[in-house]
Amino acid sequence: MRLSKPVNRRHSSMNIIHVLGIIWASCLLLMLTLIFICKGLVWPGAIFCAINVLFYLLLIGWAVVSSFVWPLQFLLIFLILPAFLYQMRVLCRLLGFMYYAHRKKLKWM
DSSP, rough: OSSSOOOOOHHHHHHHHHHHHHHHHHHHHHHHHHHHTTOOHHHHHHHHHHHHHHHHHHHHHHHHHHOSSSHHHHHHHHHHHHHHHHHHHHHHHHHHHHOOOOOTTTOOO
């Protein structure tokens, strides 16, 4: 005879699937950002870059909240952080170059 109710635990595989989904969405946003920047459409590129930053913050938050194993949690954070910061550095340089290249069209100078 059971005295306690069974505990409904979340499976770690579902958490990993959710994290991978967020990473996929972030990569899709990165591709859209690069396409708009290469076409010379600066403002849509900047908007997708900002959305990509929000997805990154969501990804880090999800890794912190959903991971029950502390070493895995820190491993996820330290693996995601450098790759994304390098990605943002490249995007900011591309956006700066596109702003400079289209300064006459934007009527800056």
